Amino acid sequence: MTYSARFQIRTRGDTDVIDITDRVGRVLTESGIRQGILVVFVVGSTAGVTTTEAEPGLLNHDLKAFWERVAPQKEYYHHEQTWHDDNGHAHVRASALGPSLAIPVVDGRLTLGTWQQIVLLDFDTRPRQREIVVQIVGEAAG
Numbered sequence: 001m002t003y004s005a006r007f008q009i010r011t012r013g014d015t016d017v018i019d020i021t022d023r024v025g026r027v028l029t030e031s032g033i034r035q036g037i038l039v040v041f042v043v044g045s046t047a048g049v050t051t052t053e054a055e056p057g058l059l060n061h062d063l064k065a066f067w068e069r070v071a072p073q074k075e076y077y078h079h080e081q082t083w084h085d086d087n088g089h090a091h092v093r094a095s096a097l098g099p100s101l102a103i104p105v106v107d108g109r110l111t112l113g114t115w116q117q118i119v120l121l122d123f124d125t126r127p128r129q130r131e132i133v134v135q136i137v138g139e140a141a142g
Contacts, residue, residue, distance in 0.1 A: 001139060011122035017119050037104060038136045055115075071092040
């Protein structure tokens with residue numbers, strides 16, 4: 001069985017980190033799938049998805065500082081010459097992180113650790129309406 005759903009998330013940009021675990025969990029519940037694999041995917045080339053502990057120090061400071069060290073916003077990016085914009089760093093960051101995440105589904109639950117949440121990172125330079133696609137492949141209850 002395959003189940004797909006989409007939802008929207010409004011972001012602030014500038015390495016905004018948003019916990020989407022509950023939204024993804026609701027999609028899993030709606031699907032009725034008990035065993036399988038779930039994929040979370042963000043549409044667009046300036047955002048990514050991963051897991052982390054969704055606590056204020058990481059969400060508001062540490063992840064932003066990390067990405068600023070990896071691909072600084074004020075550096076020169078050839079992308080900006082192509083499109084005459086200011087988000088070359090956002091594309092580099094999103095490419096490094098990746099747009100999707102696969103999570104095992106066991107007994108109708110996401111297989112996440114106690115302090116592990118699914119987060120969306122929006123690296124763009126402006127607020128955005130992000131589309132999240134969740135697709136689950138597996139078996140429903142019996």
